[in-house]
Amino acid sequence: MPDYITLENIFLVLAVFSTIFYIIKMCLFLFLGGDVEVHTDFETLTDCDPSFNFFSIQSILAFFMGFGWVGLTFLTQMETSSWIAFTVAFVVGVIFMFISAWLMFMIKKLDKNVKIDMNDYVGTVGRAYTSFKPNSSGQIEITINDQLSVLDAVNLSDEEINAFMPVKIEKYENNIIYIIKV
Incomplete structure:
Protein backbone atom coordinates (compact mmCIF):
# COMPACT_ATOMS: atom_id res chain seq x y z
CA MET A 1 0.00 0.00 0.00
CA LEU A 110 -44.00 21.04 7.32
CA ASP A 111 -45.02 20.58 3.69
CA LYS A 112 -47.96 18.26 4.41
CA ASN A 113 -51.37 19.41 3.25
CA VAL A 114 -53.84 19.43 6.11
CA LYS A 115 -57.44 18.50 5.40
CA ILE A 116 -59.83 20.80 7.22
CA ASP A 117 -63.48 20.00 7.87
CA MET A 118 -65.15 23.40 7.51
CA ASN A 119 -68.27 22.08 9.28
CA ASP A 120 -66.23 22.32 12.49
CA TYR A 121 -65.95 26.07 11.92
CA VAL A 122 -69.65 26.83 11.49
CA GLY A 123 -70.45 29.55 14.02
CA THR A 124 -66.91 30.92 13.99
CA VAL A 125 -66.53 34.68 13.76
CA GLY A 126 -64.05 36.22 11.34
CA ARG A 127 -64.04 39.36 9.25
CA ALA A 128 -64.82 40.27 5.68
CA TYR A 129 -61.68 40.60 3.61
CA THR A 130 -63.58 42.13 0.69
CA SER A 131 -66.94 43.87 0.49
CA PHE A 132 -69.98 41.64 -0.07
CA LYS A 133 -73.05 42.84 -1.91
CA PRO A 134 -76.31 41.16 -0.82
CA ASN A 135 -76.32 37.45 -1.79
CA SER A 136 -72.94 37.71 -3.55
CA SER A 137 -69.51 36.21 -3.04
CA GLY A 138 -66.27 37.61 -1.70
CA GLN A 139 -63.51 36.65 0.71
CA ILE A 140 -63.30 36.37 4.48
CA GLU A 141 -60.41 36.18 6.94
CA ILE A 142 -60.73 33.48 9.57
CA THR A 143 -58.35 31.79 11.97
CA ILE A 144 -58.11 28.04 11.32
CA ASN A 145 -55.71 25.94 13.40
CA ASP A 146 -54.04 29.11 14.75
CA GLN A 147 -53.36 30.32 11.21
CA LEU A 148 -55.09 33.26 9.56
CA SER A 149 -56.67 32.11 6.29
CA VAL A 150 -58.42 33.97 3.49
CA LEU A 151 -61.30 31.92 2.08
CA ASP A 152 -64.03 32.42 -0.51
CA ALA A 153 -67.51 32.87 0.95
CA VAL A 154 -71.07 33.84 0.00
CA ASN A 155 -73.17 36.47 1.79
CA LEU A 156 -76.47 34.89 2.89
CA SER A 157 -78.09 38.12 4.02
CA ASP A 158 -79.90 40.78 2.04
CA GLU A 159 -77.65 43.52 3.36
CA GLU A 160 -74.23 44.63 2.19
CA ILE A 161 -71.18 43.68 4.26
CA ASN A 162 -68.28 46.12 4.08
CA ALA A 163 -64.66 45.00 4.13
CA PHE A 164 -63.18 44.32 7.58
CA MET A 165 -66.61 44.02 9.23
CA PRO A 166 -67.13 41.03 11.55
CA VAL A 167 -68.90 38.08 9.94
CA LYS A 168 -69.99 34.67 11.17
CA ILE A 169 -69.93 31.40 9.24
CA GLU A 170 -73.59 30.42 9.14
CA LYS A 171 -73.31 27.16 7.21
CA TYR A 172 -71.08 25.11 4.95
CA GLU A 173 -72.69 23.22 2.05
CA ASN A 174 -71.34 21.83 -1.22
CA ASN A 175 -67.86 23.25 -0.53
CA ILE A 176 -69.27 26.77 -0.16
CA ILE A 177 -68.98 28.89 3.00
CA TYR A 178 -72.09 30.96 3.75
CA ILE A 179 -71.70 33.95 6.05
CA ILE A 180 -73.86 36.54 7.78
CA LYS A 181 -73.04 39.94 9.26
CA VAL A 182 -72.46 39.93 13.03
Whole structure:
Protein backbone atom coordinates (compact mmCIF):
# COMPACT_ATOMS: atom_id res chain seq x y z
CA MET A 1 0.00 0.00 0.00
CA PRO A 2 1.41 3.45 -0.92
CA ASP A 3 2.67 5.72 1.86
CA TYR A 4 0.10 8.43 1.15
CA ILE A 5 -2.85 6.10 1.88
CA THR A 6 -3.09 6.41 5.63
CA LEU A 7 -6.08 6.37 7.96
CA GLU A 8 -5.53 10.07 8.58
CA ASN A 9 -5.73 10.85 4.84
CA ILE A 10 -8.81 8.62 4.44
CA PHE A 11 -10.57 10.49 7.26
CA LEU A 12 -9.53 13.83 5.75
CA VAL A 13 -10.73 13.00 2.22
CA LEU A 14 -14.05 11.61 3.49
CA ALA A 15 -14.57 14.65 5.72
CA VAL A 16 -13.80 17.28 3.08
CA PHE A 17 -15.65 15.74 0.15
CA SER A 18 -18.71 14.68 2.13
CA THR A 19 -18.94 18.15 3.69
CA ILE A 20 -18.75 19.82 0.28
CA PHE A 21 -21.38 17.51 -1.21
CA TYR A 22 -23.57 17.82 1.91
CA ILE A 23 -23.56 21.61 1.63
CA ILE A 24 -24.34 21.43 -2.11
CA LYS A 25 -27.17 18.95 -1.45
CA MET A 26 -28.63 21.14 1.32
CA CYS A 27 -28.50 24.23 -0.90
CA LEU A 28 -30.25 22.36 -3.70
CA PHE A 29 -32.88 21.10 -1.25
CA LEU A 30 -33.50 24.53 0.27
CA PHE A 31 -33.48 26.60 -2.91
CA LEU A 32 -34.86 24.19 -5.51
CA GLY A 33 -37.16 22.12 -3.31
CA GLY A 34 -36.80 18.66 -1.91
CA ASP A 35 -39.27 16.81 -4.04
CA VAL A 36 -39.17 15.51 -7.56
CA GLU A 37 -42.31 14.94 -9.55
CA VAL A 38 -42.32 12.36 -12.29
CA HIS A 39 -45.38 11.99 -14.46
CA THR A 40 -45.84 8.70 -16.28
CA ASP A 41 -48.43 7.22 -18.62
CA PHE A 42 -48.67 3.86 -16.92
CA GLU A 43 -50.07 2.42 -13.72
CA THR A 44 -47.83 0.95 -11.06
CA LEU A 45 -48.51 -1.06 -7.96
CA THR A 46 -45.66 0.44 -6.00
CA ASP A 47 -46.27 3.07 -3.40
CA CYS A 48 -43.75 4.55 -1.04
CA ASP A 49 -43.51 7.39 1.41
CA PRO A 50 -40.03 8.92 1.25
CA SER A 51 -40.71 11.28 4.16
CA PHE A 52 -38.45 9.32 6.54
CA ASN A 53 -35.75 7.66 4.50
CA PHE A 54 -32.85 6.67 6.74
CA PHE A 55 -30.58 5.59 3.87
CA SER A 56 -30.84 8.68 1.69
CA ILE A 57 -28.01 10.51 -0.04
CA GLN A 58 -28.38 13.23 2.59
CA SER A 59 -28.02 10.88 5.55
CA ILE A 60 -25.14 8.92 3.99
CA LEU A 61 -23.29 12.19 3.35
CA ALA A 62 -23.97 13.17 6.97
CA PHE A 63 -22.53 9.83 8.11
CA PHE A 64 -19.30 10.30 6.14
CA MET A 65 -19.05 13.92 7.26
CA GLY A 66 -19.32 13.02 10.96
CA PHE A 67 -17.18 9.90 10.49
CA GLY A 68 -14.43 11.81 8.70
CA TRP A 69 -14.18 14.86 10.95
CA VAL A 70 -14.46 12.96 14.24
CA GLY A 71 -12.07 10.25 13.08
CA LEU A 72 -9.55 12.85 11.96
CA THR A 73 -9.89 14.73 15.25
CA PHE A 74 -9.47 11.63 17.41
CA LEU A 75 -6.52 10.43 15.36
CA THR A 76 -4.57 13.69 15.10
CA GLN A 77 -5.63 15.96 17.98
CA MET A 78 -6.32 13.39 20.69
CA GLU A 79 -3.67 10.99 19.42
CA THR A 80 -5.73 7.87 20.11
CA SER A 81 -5.20 4.50 18.49
CA SER A 82 -6.63 3.76 15.06
CA TRP A 83 -9.26 1.39 16.47
CA ILE A 84 -10.57 3.90 19.00
CA ALA A 85 -10.64 6.67 16.38
CA PHE A 86 -12.44 4.40 13.92
CA THR A 87 -14.98 3.18 16.50
CA VAL A 88 -15.81 6.64 17.84
CA ALA A 89 -15.98 8.02 14.29
CA PHE A 90 -18.38 5.24 13.28
CA VAL A 91 -20.69 5.88 16.26
CA VAL A 92 -20.70 9.63 15.64
CA GLY A 93 -21.33 9.03 11.92
CA VAL A 94 -24.40 6.93 12.74
CA ILE A 95 -25.62 9.66 15.10
CA PHE A 96 -25.14 12.24 12.32
CA MET A 97 -27.08 9.94 10.00
CA PHE A 98 -30.02 9.76 12.43
CA ILE A 99 -30.00 13.51 13.01
CA SER A 100 -29.94 14.24 9.28
CA ALA A 101 -32.77 11.80 8.57
CA TRP A 102 -34.81 13.22 11.44
CA LEU A 103 -34.27 16.81 10.26
CA MET A 104 -35.37 15.93 6.72
CA PHE A 105 -38.43 14.18 8.15
CA MET A 106 -39.34 17.27 10.18
CA ILE A 107 -38.77 19.62 7.23
CA LYS A 108 -40.91 17.49 4.91
CA LYS A 109 -43.58 17.27 7.60
CA LEU A 110 -44.00 21.04 7.32
CA ASP A 111 -45.02 20.58 3.69
CA LYS A 112 -47.96 18.26 4.41
CA ASN A 113 -51.37 19.41 3.25
CA VAL A 114 -53.84 19.43 6.11
CA LYS A 115 -57.44 18.50 5.40
CA ILE A 116 -59.83 20.80 7.22
CA ASP A 117 -63.48 20.00 7.87
CA MET A 118 -65.15 23.40 7.51
CA ASN A 119 -68.27 22.08 9.28
CA ASP A 120 -66.23 22.32 12.49
CA TYR A 121 -65.95 26.07 11.92
CA VAL A 122 -69.65 26.83 11.49
CA GLY A 123 -70.45 29.55 14.02
CA THR A 124 -66.91 30.92 13.99
CA VAL A 125 -66.53 34.68 13.76
CA GLY A 126 -64.05 36.22 11.34
CA ARG A 127 -64.04 39.36 9.25
CA ALA A 128 -64.82 40.27 5.68
CA TYR A 129 -61.68 40.60 3.61
CA THR A 130 -63.58 42.13 0.69
CA SER A 131 -66.94 43.87 0.49
CA PHE A 132 -69.98 41.64 -0.07
CA LYS A 133 -73.05 42.84 -1.91
CA PRO A 134 -76.31 41.16 -0.82
CA ASN A 135 -76.32 37.45 -1.79
CA SER A 136 -72.94 37.71 -3.55
CA SER A 137 -69.51 36.21 -3.04
CA GLY A 138 -66.27 37.61 -1.70
CA GLN A 139 -63.51 36.65 0.71
CA ILE A 140 -63.30 36.37 4.48
CA GLU A 141 -60.41 36.18 6.94
CA ILE A 142 -60.73 33.48 9.57
CA THR A 143 -58.35 31.79 11.97
CA ILE A 144 -58.11 28.04 11.32
CA ASN A 145 -55.71 25.94 13.40
CA ASP A 146 -54.04 29.11 14.75
CA GLN A 147 -53.36 30.32 11.21
CA LEU A 148 -55.09 33.26 9.56
CA SER A 149 -56.67 32.11 6.29
CA VAL A 150 -58.42 33.97 3.49
CA LEU A 151 -61.30 31.92 2.08
CA ASP A 152 -64.03 32.42 -0.51
CA ALA A 153 -67.51 32.87 0.95
CA VAL A 154 -71.07 33.84 0.00
CA ASN A 155 -73.17 36.47 1.79
CA LEU A 156 -76.47 34.89 2.89
CA SER A 157 -78.09 38.12 4.02
CA ASP A 158 -79.90 40.78 2.04
CA GLU A 159 -77.65 43.52 3.36
CA GLU A 160 -74.23 44.63 2.19
CA ILE A 161 -71.18 43.68 4.26
CA ASN A 162 -68.28 46.12 4.08
CA ALA A 163 -64.66 45.00 4.13
CA PHE A 164 -63.18 44.32 7.58
CA MET A 165 -66.61 44.02 9.23
CA PRO A 166 -67.13 41.03 11.55
CA VAL A 167 -68.90 38.08 9.94
CA LYS A 168 -69.99 34.67 11.17
CA ILE A 169 -69.93 31.40 9.24
CA GLU A 170 -73.59 30.42 9.14
CA LYS A 171 -73.31 27.16 7.21
CA TYR A 172 -71.08 25.11 4.95
CA GLU A 173 -72.69 23.22 2.05
CA ASN A 174 -71.34 21.83 -1.22
CA ASN A 175 -67.86 23.25 -0.53
CA ILE A 176 -69.27 26.77 -0.16
CA ILE A 177 -68.98 28.89 3.00
CA TYR A 178 -72.09 30.96 3.75
CA ILE A 179 -71.70 33.95 6.05
CA ILE A 180 -73.86 36.54 7.78
CA LYS A 181 -73.04 39.94 9.26
CA VAL A 182 -72.46 39.93 13.03
